[in-house]
Amino acid sequence: MKLKILAIAAHPDDVELSCAGTLIKHAQMGHAVGILDMTRGELGTRGTPEQRIEEARASAKRMGVAVRENAGMADGFFRNDQEHQLILIGYIRKYQPDIIIANSLSDRHPDHGRAAKLVSDSCFLSGLRKIATTADGSLQKAWRPGRVFHMIQDRFAEPSFIVDISDAFEIKMEAIKCFKSQFHDPDSNEPPTYLATDRFLKTIEARDAMIGKRIGKKYGEGFISENIPGISNLDALILPELP
Numbered sequence: 597m598k599l600k601i602l603a604i605a606a607h608p609d610d611v612e613l614s615c616a617g618t619l620i621k622h623a624q625m626g627h628a629v630g631i632l633d634m635t636r637g638e639l640g641t642r643g644t645p646e647q648r649i650e651e652a653r654a655s656a657k658r659m660g661v662a663v664r665e666n667a668g669m670a671d672g673f674f675r676n677d678q679e680h681q682l683i684l685i686g687y688i689r690k691y692q693p694d695i696i697i698a699n700s701l702s703d704r705h706p707d708h709g710r711a712a713k714l715v716s717d718s719c720f721l722s723g724l725r726k727i728a729t730t731a732d733g734s735l736q737k738a739w740r741p742g743r744v745f746h747m748i749q750d751r752f753a754e755p756s757f758i759v760d761i762s763d764a765f766e767i768k769m770e771a772i773k774c775f776k777s778q779f780h781d782p783d784s785n786e787p788p789t790y791l792a793t794d795r796f797l798k799t800i801e802a803r804d805a806m807i808g809k810r811i812g813k814k815y816g817e818g819f820i821s822e823n824i825p826g827i828s829n830l831d832a833l834i835l836p837e838l839p
Contacts, residue, residue, distance in 0.1 A: 597663060600627035602693035604684065605747075606711040607637040607671065608652040609775045613800060614747035615697050616659055616768040617761025617817050623660040624764070630663040631656060632687050634711060635671035642786040643777025655774035658767065663691070672707060676714040684718035686729045689736040696741045700749040701820060712746055716822070719744050746820040748807075755818025757825065758807055760835060762814040765804060772797065811835060 601622055603611045611619065611631050623629045633652060636645035643651075649666065656664040667683055674680050688696070698715035699708040721727055723740025730736060748755060761768065773779065777786075780794045790796070801815075808816035813835070827833065 597628060597630075597691060599630045599662065599691040599693040601629045601695045601697065602632060602688070602691050602741075603630070603697040603747075604632045604634065604687075604711075604715050605699050606634050606674075606705070606707040607640070608633045608635075608648045608666075609637070609655075609772070609778055610699060610708070610747075610749070611697075612655055612659075612768070612772045612775065614700075614749050615817055615819070616655075616771050617764040617804070617815065618697070618759045618819075619661060620659050620764040620767050620771070621759070621761060623662075628662045629660075630665075630691055630693070631661055632684075633664070633666045634669045634674060634684075635707075636666060636668070637671055639671040640778065641789045642784070642792060643775075647777045648775070651775045651777065655771040658771045658774060674707075674710070674714070676710060676717060680714055681718045681721055682727075682729060684715060685722040685727065686731060686736065688719060688722040688741065689729060689739045690731055692739045694742050696744045697819070698744060698746050700751070700753065701746050701822075702751065702753075704750040708749055716744055743825065744822070746822070748803075748818045748820065752803070753818075753820055755807065755810075756821040758811045758816040758818050760808065760811060760813040760815075761804065761817050762808065765801075765815040768804075769797070769801070772800070 638645040699711040702709045725738040804815040807818045
């Protein structure tokens with residue numbers, strides 16, 4: 597299956613918290629959208645890897661994405677090296693995405709920045725035909741995505757551009773709440789965490805509202821591009837006004 601967009605992130609729920617609105621919007625437009633979770637989030641304080649896999653499936657269904665896979669890398673210990681690059685190259689060549697969305701370039705969790713660099717480097721290497729990878733016994737074709745964008749996560753960064761997610765925001769929040777093990781549950785006996793307070797999801801709404809305000813919309817998601825995106829004409833920069 598060829599994908600329009602493939603979001604690759606270190607942990608299950610990274611995508612939901614940061615760029616789910618954009619993925620939902622494109623899925624609703626009829627684009628093939630996928631998610632690759634690099635790890636099972638097994639070092640997380642709350643929940644189990646098995647729970648997080650089930651939660652990720654439920655969230656993917658709510659978002660309407662075409663595919664969600666898990667690369668099975670070690671949470672906290674994956675590295676930007678040949679072994680891990682070859683794993684990602686296999687997925688990139690399998691799905692041949694036009695656009696890849698990766699973790700934030702620098703963030704509170706050290707896995708995020710490391711994953712961002714690993715994904716960026718793997719996207720470049722995936723286009724080199726002399727790097728051989730196979731799938732189902734067949735040699736894969738070299739493939740380099742047209743663009744690599746980075747989501748904004750816990751630490752705010754000035755976006756290169758902003759996507760209006762006003763119509764997708766409610767579904768985004770429903771997708772986030774599929775990760776019941778990770779967020780506030782007054783009946784849970786698990787240890788409290790940064791994510792599990794009753795205030796945390798309010799900060800997600802506040803952030804998306806602040807970013808949306810920058811473009812005159814109710815909610816938005818910002819992205820970082822390491823190089824300058826091009827447009828075909830100036831009409832691409834015009835958004836309809838709010839009613």
